[in-house]
Structures are given as structure tokens and as C-alpha cells.
Amino acid sequence: MDQLKDPKDINRHEKLEMKNAEVQTDPHLFQENSISFSNPPLEISAANSESQQSDISSASTIYYLKDIRTCPGTERSCTVCGSLTGRNRIPKAAILQVWTEKTIFIPISNRTCSSHLANGMFNEDALERINTTQEGVKMSGKDLGQWLLDISHRKIDSRPLSKFCTKSMESESYSLLFGLTEANFEDLFTKYVKRSEMRDSSIRLKRDALAMLLLFLRQNLSQTMIGFLFNCSQTVVSDSIRAVSQVLEETFVAQFLGYNALPREECVQKHSRILLQEVLGIAADRLAIIADGTYLYVEQPMDIKMQRLLFSGQKKRNLVKVMMLVLPSGHILDADGPYGANGTNNDSSILKCMTLTTPMM
Numbered sequence: 001m002d003q004l005k006d007p008k009d010i011n012r013h014e015k016l017e018m019k020n021a022e023v024q025t026d027p028h029l030f031q032e033n034s035i036s037f038s039n040p041p042l043e044i045s046a047a048n049s050e051s052q053q054s055d056i057s058s059a060s061t062i063y064y065l066k067d068i069r070t071c072p073g074t075e076r077s078c079t080v081c082g083s084l085t086g087r088n089r090i091p092k093a094a095i096l097q098v099w100t101e102k103t104i105f106i107p108i109s110n111r112t113c114s115s116h117l118a119n120g121m122f123n124e125d126a127l128e129r130i131n132t133t134q135e136g137v138k139m140s141g142k143d144l145g146q147w148l149l150d151i152s153h154r155k156i157d158s159r160p161l162s163k164f165c166t167k168s169m170e171s172e173s174y175s176l177l178f179g180l181t182e183a184n185f186e187d188l189f190t191k192y193v194k195r196s197e198m199r200d201s202s203i204r205l206k207r208d209a210l211a212m213l214l215l216f217l218r219q220n221l222s223q224t225m226i227g228f229l230f231n232c233s234q235t236v237v238s239d240s241i242r243a244v245s246q247v248l249e250e251t252f253v254a255q256f257l258g259y260n261a262l263p264r265e266e267c268v269q270k271h272s273r274i275l276l277q278e279v280l281g282i283a284a285d286r287l288a289i290i291a292d293g294t295y296l297y298v299e300q301p302m303d304i305k306m307q308r309l310l311f312s313g314q315k316k317r318n319l320v321k322v323m324m325l326v327l328p329s330g331h332i333l334d335a336d337g338p339y340g341a342n343g344t345n346n347d348s349s350i351l352k353c354m355t356l357t358t359p360m361m
Contacts, residue, residue, distance in 0.1 A: 062138055062140055064138050065136065065138075065139065069135055070135070071104065071107070071133065072134065075087075075109055075111055080122075080130060086114065088111060089111060090106060090111065091120045092150065094121050094122050097127075098127070102127065105137050112126070118203070119203060123200045124200075124205060185210075188210065192252045193244060193248070209240035210244050212240050213245060213248075215229075223237040223241070224237075257335065290328070293321050293350060294322050294324055298319055309340040309341070313342075319341045321338060322338055323347070
């Protein structure tokens with residue numbers, strides 16, 4: 001026998017089915033229910049929004065770094081000399097250079113004259129003139145982060161002479177590369193090259209030019225190799241050696257080398273040796289000079305006549321001869337030449353030629 005159903009239960013069951021049908025057919029009711037399920041993602045989005053606002057706030061926050069030395073931030077005048085004309089924005093590499101070598105912060109908006117830069121870096125004179133007038137740097141969070149990235153990502157140059165102008169070489173390296181002590185090099189550069197009319201250019205410094213010449217004379221390297229070490233072309237090396245050689249010839253050589261550099265009386269009194277006088281039977285008031293020829297290798301000339309003049313049958317290479325005149329004390333009196341290297345230009349013929357033109361002989 002079938003179980004009797006309560007009319008109240010039937011009515012309650014019909015109402016529930018009708019309500020379920022409305023949920024499936026009413027789009028507004030469906031969207032309202034879906035919003036209730038989407039509340040957690042909306043809460044996550046709100047959290048992300050708070051994080052973005054925090055990032056924006058950190059980027060705009062001003063930080064004060066009180067222990068950092070700095071230059072005044074200005075775009076009106078040159079940071080180095082204070083000039084109001086011819087200003088350019090300071091390259092980022094130059095700003096990092098000052099920070100690395102002098103621990104001085106230069107604002108990125110500062111300006112400088114183009115004459116203070118060489119290869120996008122400050123030259124030696126400019127580095128010496130950059131001084132701090134205040135301490136403490138104010139930077140936004142964005143600028144501070146970019147500054148830290150620039151310092152950490154700075155490219156380190158591995159060329160051995162790439163930092164020569166910053167005086168970062170060790171004292172032993174001067175003697176090894178140039179045959180001079182560091183003090184001798186500084187004295188030569190300061191007294192003769194630095195004070196000359198020769199100028200720093202955008203592709204090489206005066207200090208680099210002197211180093212190129214000494215490296216060429218000491219190590220006998222090709223100009224192409226020297227250009228590789230200094231990160232410049234062979235043409236720049238050639239022009240630099242020619243320019244600094246002219247400066248030294250007009251100043252240093254004229255002062256220390258040649259027959260007019262020392263009086264004859266001084267040569268006899270200070271540079272003679274009793275042993276040599278006794279062996280050769282020379283009177284005390286007579287001057288003995290030791291002459292000996294040497295040579296310097298040169299590249300093969302394009303001109304065929306010059307090739308024949310400079311080719312040495314003994315060395316089987318192109319070279320020029322130089323006659324060295326040395327006093328008994330070891331003091332170099334003069335280096336006469338250059339002369340050709342062919343058979344007619346031997347030491348005897350060169351010495352005969354010198355006796356006809358040399359005042360002291």
C-alpha cells in the first residue's frame with residue numbers, strides 16, 4: 001500500500017523546485033551568486049593594489065645619505081671650472097669615474113665643458129680640480145636604485161694600460177714597461193710635457209702620449225700593438241708619438257743632450273776618469289770621448305731607394321744607425337744621427353763625417 005503524502009510536504013517540494021528553476025534561468029540571480037564566489041580574487045587584487053601603491057611610495061621617497069661627499073647640483077655652470085658657456089651633460093662613465101677614484105658623487109644633471117673630457121672620461125687636470133663643497137646627498141628611491149645598479153654593472157676593462165692615466169699602476173710596472181721609475185716618469189711629464197702647448201684630446205691624453213713613446217722605445221712594440229693596449233688606432237699612436245717627441249726634443253733634449261748642454265770645462269772636471277787618462281796617456285786637461293754606433297729597427301719603407309739605404313746586410317733588416325758619444329763617467333754627451341744602414345755608412349765613415357761637423361772635435 002502506497003504511503004500517503006502530506007499535502008504540506010508536496011507544496012514545500014514544489015516551491016523548492018520552482019526556486020531552483022529560477023536560479024537556472026535568471027541571469028541576474030546567477031551573476032549575483034557568481035560575485036559571491038569571486039570575492040576572494042577581489043581581495044587578492046586589492047592586496048596587489050596596496051603593494052603597487054607601496055612601490056610608488058618607495059620610489060618617490062627622498063633618502064638623505066649624509067656621509068657621501070658631493071658637488072652642488074647645477075645645470076647653469078661647469079662642474080669643473082664654473083664656466084657658463086659650452087656646457088654638456090656629464091657622461092655616466094665620467095660620473096662613475098669620479099666616484100671610483102675620488103669617492104665624490106656628481107648629480108647626473110650636472111654639466112661640464114667638452115675640454116675636460118677625453119673618451120667620455122674626465123682628463124687628469126679635470127679630476128684634480130673636482131672638489132667637494134658639501135656633504136650629504138638627497139636621492140629618491142628610484143634614483144638610488146638606479147645608482148646602485150650603475151655601480152654594480154660597471155664594466156671592468158681588462159687592458160693592462162686602460163687605467164694608466166689614473167695613476168693606478170704599481171711602481172714596479174713603470175720600470176718594467178718604460179725603463180723609468182715612477183718618480184722619474186712624473187718628473188718628466190710634469191716639467192716638460194704637461195706644461196707644453198700640447199693638449200689633451202678626446203681620443204688620448206698627454207700622459208698617454210708620453211707612455212706610448214717610452215713604451216715604443218723600451219719594448220720596441222709595433223704601433224698597432226700599442227694602440228691595442230691604449231684602445232686607440234695606429235694613426236693615433238703615430239700622431240701621439242710624433243707630437244710628444246717634438247715637445248721633448250725642444251725642451252728635454254735641448255737641455256740635457258748635445259754639445260752645448262755641458263761646458264767643456266765641466267766635462268773635463270766632473271766626467272773624466274784617471275784610469276782612462278793613465279791607460280791612454282791623456283793629459284789631465286784633455287777630454288776623452290767614447291764613440292760607438294748602435295741601431296734602431298724600423299719598418300720597411302715603401303720607397304725603393306729608402307729601402308736600399310736602410311737595409312742592413314749584416315742584420316738582414318731595415319734599420320737606422322745612431323752614433324753614441326759617451327763621456328768616461330757614463331754620461332751620454334750626444335746621439336748623432338740617424339744614418340743609413342747600407343755598407344757605406346759604417347762606424348768609421350760616420351765618425352769621419354762627425355769630425356768635420358762637430359764643434360768639440
